[in-house]
Structures are given as C-alpha cells and as structure tokens.
Amino acid sequence: MDILDGLNDAQREAVTVTQGPLLILAGPGSGKTRVIVYRVAYLIKVCGLSPRRILAVTFTNKAAREMKERLNQLLPGSAQELTVGTFHAFCARVLRTQGQHIGLDHNFVIYDDEDQLNLVKRSLLDLNLDPKHYPPRPILSAISAAKSQLQSPEDFAQGVSTYHQEVVRRVYTRYQELLRESKGVDFDDLLMQTVLLFQSQPSVLESYQSRYLHILVDEFQDTNIVQYLLAKQLAAKHQNLCVVGDPDQSIYSWRQADLRNILNFEKDYPQVRVVYLEQNYRSTQNILQLAQHVIASNQQRKPKNLWTLNPSGTPITMVQAYNEDEEAQFVISEVERLMKDGFQPKDCAVMYRVNAQSRSLEEAFLRYGMPYKLVGGIRFYERREVKDIIAYLRLIHNPYDNLSLARVINVPGRGIGTRTVEQLFAWARQKGLPVYTALQLLAQAEEGREEELNIAQAPSLAPRSHRALMGFLNLANELMTQGDTLDVLSLMDLILEKTGYREYLLEAGNEGEERWDNILELRSVAREHAHLPPQEGRASFLESVALVSDQDELDVTANAVTLITLHAAKGLEFPVVFIVGMEEGLLPHFRSLDDVAQLEEERRLCYVGMTRAKKELYLVRALRRSLIGSSGPTLTSRFIKDLPSNLVRYRREGEERKVAVPSRPAPRPTTTFSAGDRVRHSRFGEGVVVNCTPARGDQEIVVAFKGPAGIKKLLLSFAPLEKVP
C-alpha cells in the first residue's frame, strides 16, 4: 500500500516535502492530524529514517497519545522509539538528565499553577507586602510572562518603569530564590531553563541537535516565545523544522502564546515552504460558511479560502431562551428530538465560555435524566486531598521542598498553627536552612546540645507547639527512612496509614467518601509505578502527576452528551454542537471588551466552537441570565448579529418545545451495584460487575458480559441493567 493514497494535493505536499523548514497552515477539519501522522510515517517508511531521529511536539499529552496510536496503526511498532510529547514533558526529560550543568538537583520537583500561586503569596509575605494591595494572581501572570520571554529577574529589572512593576520585580526575585531553595522548578522554568541550558552548554545542545533530524510542532499558533526559541535551537543544525497551525484558532494568548511566532517563522527561515490545507472534511457547507462569515470580521488575519465537498446540510439554528434554565431545557429537548433522527447523546456537545455555565446545564441534565459527561471543572490533580498526598511524597523525595512541607505540616491537623509555622519558617530562613533541616536541628536542641550546636536563638515555642512539631518530624523521618526501601504505592499506603488520612477525610463530612475515592484513584496511578525501584518509581510518579492534566480520558464509550468549555473543545469534533450563552459579556467575555486584540481572540474562540460541528450547529442565548448572584437582561453577542439569512433559521424557545420536554422526574438510580454483582442487560445478556465508580450523581459500571459483548462501561441511569440473584 502506498502511504500517499487518499491524500489531496496539498496534504501530499505537506507530507512529502521533507527537506528544510515547512509551514503548514491548516484550516479546521482539514486533516491536519492525519497529515502529521502520515508525514512521520513517510519519513520512516519512505525516507528510511529511524523513528528515534524524529521529535514531534504536541499541545497536550492526549494529542501525543493519539498520535502514537495512529502511527502504530499505520506502521506497527514504529511509535515506540519516536519522541512525542508536549514541550513541557520534553523539557522535563532534558532537565532531569542534563540539569546538573546549570545547578539543578536531580530530584527537582515540578510546581504547578497552584504551587506557583502559593510561592507568590509567600514571596509577598517575606517582603512585607500586603496581598490585598498586590493581588497574587496578576503578579504571577507578570512573572510567567517574563519567563515566557526568557527574562530573568535581572533582565526584568531593566524594563521597570512603574511602581507596580517594581513590586513585580521584587516578588519575582524572591520567588526565584524560594524556588531554588526548594530545589523546585515551575512550569515556566521547565521551558526557560532548558533554553538557558542549551545556550550555555553547546555540547549538550549539539547532542540533541544531532539526534533529531526532523522536528514537528503541532498547534504552532499556541506556542509562546520560549517554545519557539527551543524549537529553533533544536532545529538549528538540520533546519528540518515543520510547524503546523492555524492563526484563526489561536486562543491562548493569555498563556503567553504569541502569534508573532508564525510571522517570525517566515522571517527566520526565508526559504520556508508554505502549504495551505483548505479543504474541509468535517462540516456541512452551511456550518463552514457561517464560521467563515464570523471570523472574517477580524482585522488581524490572513484571509483563507476554506471549502468543502460536503453537502450543505441543515441551516444553523438560532435560539433565544428566557433564562439559563430554559436554555438548558432547550438543549435537552433538542437532543431528545435528534435521537429520533438517529443521533445519539454521545454525538452531541454543549460548549460554553466559562466553567460556571456548566452548573445550570448539569442541574437540568440530572433533572431530566439525560446522561452527560463534564469535561474540565476541578481537575483531578488539583483536588485538595490528592495534592496533600502528593505533597507528602514530594517532601519525602526532596526534603528541601519547603512548599510541600508547609502544605502538610498540619494536615491532618496535629496542633501546629500558623503562628508556629511562621516562627519555624522565619528561623529556618534566618539560619539559611531548609525547613526540614531546621526541624531536625530543633530536635537536637531538645536533647540539650544547644551550646555545642550554637543554636541558642532557636524560636521560643510553647512546649505544646514544640511537641507537635517533633511529632511531625518523627513522622517525616520515619516516612523518609521507609521511603528508601518501599515502592511508591507501599509508601503512599504508609503515608495514609501513619497520618490517619482516611479517618481525617471521613470525619470531615459528607464529601469524605468521594474524597477517599479520589485517593484510591491516586493509588491506582501509583500502582503503575510500583514495579520500579523506590527512588525511580517515586520520581516517575511525581513527574507524571505534575505534567498530566486530564488523567481520565474523555470517556468515548459512555453514551452521554459532552459538556465542555470552548477552549477545551479545540481539536475535537462532534456531529451536533450547541454553543450556549451567545451574549455580550459572556462571548465575548466582558474582560475582553476594552481591547481589540482580546476581542479578536474571543471571536476566534467562537470560530473554534462553530467549526467543531459536523452536521448540526445551534447558537443559543438567554434573554436573562444570572451569573454572579444577580440576574439581568442580556444583549445578543455581536458575533451572531447580521448573519447571512440563507444560513440560519430562528427559533424561539418555549412554544412547541415545552410539550416535547419529558417531565419524567429524574430516573435517579434506584438500585446500586457493586463489584461482583451478577447482572442482566437487555441487549448484552448476563455478566458480572467488575468495577463501579460514582460519576456526578450517577454511577459508572464496568461489566464483563458472558456473551460476545465482552467488557462494557455503562452509566447506571441509562443502562437497562437488573440484578440477577
């Protein structure tokens, strides 16, 4: 078989032009992923390249996984040796093996967003600055922006002209000190330090340059300056840098993504070959035309000429609901109607600007018993209980990690209050020691060796506080000793046992069970690293939890409607898409209203959402909406004003709809199942329940059927299951 079969001319060019820099401008639904996978396959199969000589950078871990899978289907076994991953994951690997050149500890921890914010708060505290006056979040953004442009605190100081910038400079300086003391690396450092490493160690850079003959960067429109510099460094030797992107789908400028990268690319590589992928394979003509109409209003863009051979399809449906409840109701009744046309719940997605909008939707879906899966929201690794346990593991792995120590020193509560913690930290800082070491010193002071150790100025603590601190120290010591021999799963169990974490959660109240379930989930992640030696297993576990955001894949087997933010929907497609909240202030979001560039990004966001739809697109707005407590009238989004009348039809929610809404009271699961139960399904026959997990007012059940159905994941509220005695 020929790899090039089934590609159109432009796609073929994108696959076969292998020498030199290549810029692929790919419209939505133009087969972009396919092109990337085929290009890699072509390099291997036709050009005879070893997969180890190829580096492919994706935007998400999920995209990386999908790419590997698709490549493996095309060329079985070839994906193993390929380097595929996000910039962050790639950099983490580089720094882990080469970081010592720039003074990085081998066991450095990776700090995520929340950790970063805590560091900023601590920095403010250390500098005697009031967080009320200087809100941490914007300061962190400023620091992050500086790092994304490779600015050290000293570089940043050059450009300081206002008092506020001076505050940022001071915080940034202290922030970096704290990072270094904790032997930690934040998200931005992963990228920045790698570039600095390559700059200062040409031989290290050279080894990577030589290895990677070809470099591919996906979602190039969402890269920031540092990421681009990195790609440039790596490709400097062979110049085989292929970047793929679509400026119209750039929606991450707030994360320092910089559209100039695309312009700079053409400037930095004058001999660049540019390929346009303009044929759309995804959407109906109506949908594509409407999306084009909407995006055409942006001034800062290169016009594209997208086209499709797909049928024109049905018109886009414009709906006005009274309020957000009716909006949700409309979506549900429409899904029900579509099901009569042969669509399934899993074919449908509801997209919105802000996560807060998911609430009214969720409530309605629960009330009407329509199955749904919520993407985003509070992510697994951001849950308090999960982060607590991870913090314990981090501390054991890296005793310098003051941030993690601060997090767990009184969790579960052991009588160490903020006052005591502050004293301890101040003392450690004064002595120039990591807090953990300071604690050990304190313990020795207790043994009456003060003179000898010259630590007379130890903080004067109440005996009770002192005892509490020693209790924590003993716990930490024991965990660290055991950590030398226990695999990461056993160590986690020891932590849970020694801290009485389960009891702590269950005492906390009604959500305790759910929280404990999350811990169990975390255990199963740890289990994947349990076969490794203690140190190594811990390291790989910690790294995977730091860099993987969405541990649970969007479950494709569940037949449920997807609720998702417009940002998170990028890269996905659905037969039916509802975009809700098409109102001024929501889309475009009110924070973007006073800035042309930001407004254009909002429009792109809208465009991204529209182009996810294959067959049916609904644009829904509410006449009244309560967002933060108060409710008020709304205005139609400027993005959907004056749409071509041949493409849309207007429908008012409330007339015949109401009747169609099934007022069946939530078929709330009456029976519950547990692993081991024997069950019967009306279609799949008899089987045994393998696993049950609670899922948002529902239960997800994994059943192993005796028949040919095999193993299935089912939603309790939806599946016709009954217990067999």
Added chain:
DNA sequence: CTGGCAGCGATTTTT
C-alpha cells in the same frame, strides 16, 4: 490552636 461565622470581594480560558 481550632472551628464557626460574618462580611467582603471577585468573578476566564489551562499546558
């Protein structure tokens, strides 16, 4: 030191 409560303020998107 902890836990409860009142008042306040601020609301985006996330690798």
Added chain:
DNA sequence: TCGCTGCCAG
C-alpha cells in the same frame, strides 16, 4: 454564589 479572610469564643 461562592470562597476566602479575619475575628471571636471555647
């Protein structure tokens, strides 16, 4: 509406 902070009582 919610989540955080600060204050107060035990």
